[in-house]
Amino acid sequence: MAEAVNNSEQFVYDMCSKSFLSLWSYINPQGKTSDKELCDVLVVCDPHVIVISVKDIQLKKTDNPSVDWKRWQRKAIEASIKQIKGAIRWLDQSEYVIQKDGSQGLKLPLQGERIYHRIAVAFGGKREVPISSHAEEDEFFHVLDEQSVFLLLRHLDTISDFANYLINKEAFLFNTSTIINGGEENLLAIYLHNGRQFPSEVGMMILEDDLWEGISNKPEFKAKLQRDTASYVWDRLIQILCQGGFNGEDWLGPDMSESELAIRVLVKENRFSRRMLGGAFNDFLELSKMGQLSSRCVQSISGVGYVFFAYDSDSTLEERKSELCARCYASLCQFQECFTVIGIGVNVPGQKPRHGYSSDLVFLQAQNNQWSEEDVRQAQHYRDKFGFFKNPNKTHCHEDEYPVTENTDNT
Structure with a gap:
């Protein structure tokens, strides 16, 4: 486990690595020099680059709360914003992440395609000091406290879910005067309740401090969390494929390997999509274990086609990859509207393969959303x-993402 300088940074890093997976999350990456920290946490998943600065400043109280607040904001928020600005200036000149130990990390997205997300996490204000996200010279800074960053990363725990929220939030706050009583989780409540979007054509909005409590206590919200347990099969699959499929040179080469391209597609599935895919993959493993199924093709709600294939225990590594590729092509006859197809090959659970265990990935993608005649x-x-x-x-x-239970009040 990567270790941070302090507990606050470690808390945020652990949340990020759990949500976005450790391969894409960096703690205390290097900046201009080996003794210069770029930021506290950096998350890279093409095209998104999330720059996080964490400050843990305990609020010191005097007989002048206004002065106390200003001192805390200067140290806990303004210092983070300054660090984030410097980090992005350096990243604009860089092609790769430089890890804490000086080794090379992931290649950064192309300069013209990067989407930066600037997040300042301020610990120690005890929700006594007003904080708010805001724009400075067309650069938007998300300002969160320890409670709100925990809830956001808990309930938007894929790169797609989290990045979409940040992008939609920026657009909403640019166009709407908003007063948030309590923490940002009340803004998140509006977003989730409104179908993962913010109200449009609203000039001003005042959010009460009980919105998050209200939505999180709904039976259908609790049912969603319970159903989402199936989605973490997909997260574990990604981790296994990463750990078993890459070495440093393959992953960080000048050209993305087929496996890396495939992994990026798997990672971009949101939590609801992962619920469906995780359940389908788990069912497939159970059926293959019983000898009832060797392959299955599934179309994700994202529009990606997936082919699951359980290898014959006597097949060679070359035979396995070749058949997986053939099955991916054959799936195009069923899912012609899928312009990206990912093949995932695994050993039949409980069987000992003669030529060793392996997990394979195949990546097929149509050019300009059109399969060629040869394809x-x-x-x-x-x-x-x-x-x-x-x-x-x-x-x-x-x-249903939010299943309606028998006890749900539909009035």
Whole structure:
């Protein structure tokens, strides 16, 4: 586990690495020199670059609260904003992340495609000092306290969910005068309650301090959290594929490998999509273990096609990868509207393969959202020659993100 300078930084890093996975999260990366810290936490997942500065400043009270607040804001917030600005100036000149130990980290997104998110986390104000997110010269700074950053990273715990919230929040606050009583979790409550978007065409909004308590106590909200446990199968799959599929040179080379491209697609699935995919993958493993199924193709709500394949225990590593690729092509006959297809090959649970364990990834992507004639020809060839997905048993699944339970008050 990477270690921070202090407990506050460690808390935020642990939340980020849990939410966005450790491969994309860096603690105390280096800046201009080896003794210069860039920021406290950096998260990189193309095209997003999240720059986080954490300050733990205990509020000192005198007989003049106004002065106390200003001193705390200067040390806890203004100092973070200054650090974030300097970090982004340096990142604008960089191609790679430099880790805390000086080693090279992930390649940064292309300069013209990067989306920076600036987050200042201020500990120690005890919710006695007013804090607010704001823009400075068209640069938006999200200012959070320890409670709000925990809740945001707990309930928006994928890069897609979190980044979409930050982008939508910026647009909303740029156009709407907003007074937030309590913490930012009350703003999050409005966002979630409104279908993961903020109200439009609203000139001013006052948020009360009980909004988060109200939404988080709803039966359907609690049911969502319970159903989401299936989604973490997908998170564990990503971690396993990362740990078993990459070494430093492959992952950090000048050109992204097929495996890295595939992993990035898996990571960008949001939590609701992961619930569906995690459940489908888990069911597939159980059926393959019982010998009832060797392959399954699934279309995600993101529009990506996935092919799950359980290897024969006698097959060689080359045979496994070749068949997985063939099945991915054959799936195009079923999901022609999927312009990205990811193949995931694993060993049958409980079987000992003759030629060793392996996990494989295959990445297929159409150019300009159009499969070529050669792609279609290969798809038909593998379907007709080997019977892959030629006469599949099709099922359509419906799932509510917030399931309505029997005890839910629908009035």
